[in-house]
Amino acid sequence: MDYHSTTPVDSRVVEAMLPFFTEKFGNAASRQHMFGWIAEEAVESSRASIAQHIGADQKDIVFTSGATESNNLAIKGIAEVRRQKGNHIITVQTEHKSVLDTCRRLEKQGFEVTYLPVDSFGVVDVNRIRDSLRPTTVLVSVMFANNEIGTLQSIAEIGKICREHGVVFHTDATQAVGKVPVNVSTMCIDAMSFSGHKMYGPKGVGALYVRQSSPKVKIAMQMDGGGHERGMRSGTLNVPGIVGLAKALELSVELMAEESKRLMVLRDRMFHEFVSRLDAVSLNGHPTDRLPHNLNVSFAFVEDNALLMSMKDVAISTGSACSTADPEPSHVLKALRLPQERLHSSLRFGLGRFTTEEEVEYVITRVVESVRKLRELSPAYQSLVKKRHQTVTV
Ligand SMILES: *Cc1c(COP(=O)(O)O)cnc(C)c1O
Numbered sequence: 001m002d003y004h005s006t007t008p009v010d011s012r013v014v015e016a017m018l019p020f021f022t023e024k025f026g027n028a029a030s031r032q033h034m035f036g037w038i039a040e041e042a043v044e045s046s047r048a049s050i051a052q053h054i055g056a057d058q059k060d061i062v063f064t065s066g067a068t069e070s071n072n073l074a075i076k077g078i079a080e081v082r083r084q085k086g087n088h089i090i091t092v093q094t095e096h097k098s099v100l101d102t103c104r105r106l107e108k109q110g111f112e113v114t115y116l117p118v119d120s121f122g123v124v125d126v127n128r129i130r131d132s133l134r135p136t137t138v139l140v141s142v143m144f145a146n147n148e149i150g151t152l153q154s155i156a157e158i159g160k161i162c163r164e165h166g167v168v169f170h171t172d173a174t175q176a177v178g179k180v181p182v183n184v185s186t187m188c189i190d191a192m193s194f195s196g197h198k199m200y201g202p203k204g205v206g207a208l209y210v211r212q213s214s215p216k217v218k219i220a221m222q223m224d225g226g227g228h229e230r231g232m233r234s235g236t237l238n239v240p241g242i243v244g245l246a247k248a249l250e251l252s253v254e255l256m257a258e259e260s261k262r263l264m265v266l267r268d269r270m271f272h273e274f275v276s277r278l279d280a281v282s283l284n285g286h287p288t289d290r291l292p293h294n295l296n297v298s299f300a301f302v303e304d305n306a307l308l309m310s311m312k313d314v315a316i317s318t319g320s321a322c323s324t325a326d327p328e329p330s331h332v333l334k335a336l337r338l339p340q341e342r343l344h345s346s347l348r349f350g351l352g353r354f355t356t357e358e359e360v361e362y363v364i365t366r367v368v369e370s371v372r373k374l375r376e377l378s379p380a381y382q383s384l385v386k387k388r389h390q391t392v393t394v
Helices: 011-020 034-054 067-081 097-108 126-132 155-165 239-277 304-309 331-335 357-376 379-393
Strands: 061-064 088-092 112-116 137-141 168-172 191-195 206-210 281-283 294-299 346-350
Touching: 011 239, 034 061, 034 206, 034 239, 061 067, 067 097, 067 137, 067 168, 067 191, 067 206, 088 097, 097 112, 112 126, 126 155, 137 155, 155 168, 239 281, 239 294, 239 357, 304 346, 304 357, 357 379
Parallel strands: 088 112, 088 137, 137 168, 168 191
Antiparallel strands: 061 206, 191 206, 281 294, 294 346
16 A cells, blocks of 8 residues: 555566666676677667657666666756746645755755645645746746656646746646656656656666757756766666666556556555444545545644554555655655645555455454544544534434
């Protein structure tokens, strides 16, 4: 139930990767012999396949170690190149930490960053983006799909506004690529981050799409070295990882329609069961514009960590795995301006390719049981029940 934090590698992906650890172990930058050529050929056909699946050109793909690096490279790299033009960046309060912390660093270096709020569903108002544009705005970064509440943003509309105003548009599409249709051409996306391990590929590999034509987007390299990836990201390429990323994306696109239909049914059943068997349950995020496999629910009067601890055999989380060292409530739920008590009583469920119907039934039973048990111990809940009872008898 925690597929938003990571996914298992699909066995078909492992199979595609294996030869590149052993007999085809060459360095893709070795131009002088067969081993290098074979590795390079594998990298380039992976690049072509990835590009094709997101509506890009082969030369637009830069391989990285994952979406954290892609976000850093995109935001710092674009800000640096466009520094002469201006110092203003627009992003959103519900972004992943790798976007928010990167923006914070740029603020220390003299950039001005607007962190736009979202509505109670987690959606950023497109008009607000347009109104926030300044002559000095050089970059807009808005995530495609939220990793906690699953909310999808109006990416194509935002892309169009940025294109009209000559502002570079970056999106962190880590939770969206391979899960919902993504097309950088029709959506006017200039730069896009994604990662292998969120779509049944390996950890430690990802990509940054950077538009190379109409219009060309320039980025400044953040890693000095051998000038790999056409000068945008130095470092020996992770050939097995890249092959795995391409295979993972191919499979995800092929299975997308069927998989999202199946997961949406299971996801909706879960929520329906929670609502019908428990009271004071509410959905966080958008009811329809959301990832098909995401569910984020508040169980009022129950402390989220106590709930997790009462179900140690189920992998659920309260939010992003990337900030679990932090006891503060999730910055995403805070941005929805939920009432204080809901901030600490929300769970995120992420279903995936290998989630079975039986597992979903099991989790429903465990959650309902645990919530009931914890509420029996909650004075606030008990007094509410008593009050309700009195109202009824009066
Ligand atoms: C997981 C995630 C990241 C970070 O990706 P890594 O490849 O683990 O660095 C960035 N953004 C979002 C939305 C994510 O879900």
